[in-house]
Amino acid sequence: MFNRLLKTQCWGIVLSCLIVLPAWAEAERYIIDIKGQHAFVQFKIKHLGYSWLLGNFKKFDGEFNYDARNIENSDVSVVIDTASLDSNHAERDKHLKGSDFLEVKKFPKAVFSSNKVVATGKESFDIHGELDLHGVKKPIVIQAKIIGQGPDPWMGYRAGFEGFTTLRLADFGITRDLGPASTHVELQLYIEGVRQAKQQTGGSEFFE
Amino acid sequence: MRAVNSRATYGWVAVLLHWLLALWLLALFALGWWMVELDYYSAWYQRAPWWHKGLGVLATLLMLLRYIWRLANPLPDHEPGIPAYQASLALWGQRLFYVLVFALALSGYLIVTARGESLSVLDWFVLPATLSVVQQEDVAGWAHKYLAWGFMVMVLLHTVAALRHHFVVGDKTLLKILGRK
Numbered sequence: 001m002f003n004r005l006l007k008t009q010c011w012g013i014v015l016s017c018l019i020v021l022p023a024w025a026e027a028e029r030y031i032i033d034i035k036g037q038h039a040f041v042q043f044k045i046k047h048l049g050y051s052w053l054l055g056n057f058k059k060f061d062g063e064f065n066y067d068a069r070n071i072e073n074s075d076v077s078v079v080i081d082t083a084s085l086d087s088n089h090a091e092r093d094k095h096l097k098g099s100d101f102l103e104v105k106k107f108p109k110a111v112f113s114s115n116k117v118v119a120t121g122k123e124s125f126d127i128h129g130e131l132d133l134h135g136v137k138k139p140i141v142i143q144a145k146i147i148g149q150g151p152d153p154w155m156g157y158r159a160g161f162e163g164f165t166t167l168r169l170a171d172f173g174i175t176r177d178l179g180p181a182s183t184h185v186e187l188q189l190y191i192e193g194v195r196q197a198k199q200q201t202g203g204s205e206f207f208e
Numbered sequence: 209m210r211a212v213n214s215r216a217t218y219g220w221v222a223v224l225l226h227w228l229l230a231l232w233l234l235a236l237f238a239l240g241w242w243m244v245e246l247d248y249y250s251a252w253y254q255r256a257p258w259w260h261k262g263l264g265v266l267a268t269l270l271m272l273l274r275y276i277w278r279l280a281n282p283l284p285d286h287e288p289g290i291p292a293y294q295a296s297l298a299l300w301g302q303r304l305f306y307v308l309v310f311a312l313a314l315s316g317y318l319i320v321t322a323r324g325e326s327l328s329v330l331d332w333f334v335l336p337a338t339l340s341v342v343q344q345e346d347v348a349g350w351a352h353k354y355l356a357w358g359f360m361v362m363v364l365l366h367t368v369a370a371l372r373h374h375f376v377v378g379d380k381t382l383l384k385i386l387g388r389k
Contacts, residue, residue, distance in 0.1 A: 090322035
């Protein structure tokens with residue numbers, strides 16, 4: 001009886017070693033697919049409380065390290081060109097970029113960089129990080145999920161994610177009154193990354 | 209009072225166009241200045257720009273008509289004793305007014321149509337979009353604002369000069385644009 005218990009425990013240790021082992025593998029580095037524009041940074045805000053207004057930032061860039069086996073090893077950073085805001089209406093865009101809202105001349109960039117990634121499910125995780133927007137730096141949490149990953153038809157390897165977060169405009173110093181239904185903006189991120197080749201530290205691939 | 213200009217004074221068409229456009233363009237400036245500060249929940253938030261755009265296009269058409277009228281008509285003679293440099297300054301000042309108004313019209317049109325949207329003139333007719341480049345609304349918006357202030361500086365200079373002619377120099381320069389001889 002005791003013997004059997006010991007045996008299963010031993011097997012347990014061996015098994016857990018096998019499971020933990022791959023976690024030693026490093027996170028893979030990905031660059032957001034800006035070239036092919038398979039990435040979207042959208043925002044959504046209530047209009048009068050009756051409907052939604054959608055827009056997006058057309059220019060941004062970023063990269064992430066993704067470790068599928070140990071999500072805590074992952075990180076992401078994105079830089080957004082605030083002047084690239086587009087809500088499909090020139091006069092509104094001009095207003096949103098002006099001094100009442102984003103002040104893009106003064107704050108041409110919005111930056112997000114993660115400092116902690118926490119798994120919340122098999123394919124979902126929370127990305128904790130700092131958002132620097134409109135001259136205000138504040139911690140935010142992006143609820144993210146992997147959509148899929150695998151080889152693409154052009155000799156590359158890709159991984160795609162979606163992420164959602166809600167910002168209170170006043171938290172970022174944007175205090176222009178848009179009405180009680182429009183105090184918060186939702187951000188929706190759809191990010192596809194192309195995996196980068198590992199940097200060689202010497203030796204040849206042949207002997208590895 | 210004749211419709212066409214004479215060597216002595218302006219005809220009533222030129223006088224009417226001058227004062228009508230003077231009021232119209234000043235009203236456009238005031239409207240534009242006021243409307244950009246409106247609260248989102250103001251009842252005028254959408255109506256004011258609608259009027260500004262429509263009246264702006266119509267003012268431009270009137271300005272065009274005025275320019276054609278000016279080309280088709282002789283200008284009255286300058287007052288005797290006006291030095292040549294002042295005469296040429298007056299001419300270039302008038303030309304600058306035309307350039308400013310047309311540039312204001314163009315930049316305003318480029319803001320509205322920057323994303324390919326057309327410009328509705330008081331729901332009467334529509335100007336289609338043509339040029340649509342990256343951040344056009346920002347560049348055109350910047351130009352529109354500073355051209356408007358440039359226009360107001362010119363209005364100030366123009367007014368001071370007119371009053372000087374009337375009250376200090378005591379000639380008929382101001383009276384002529386009132387149609388008097």
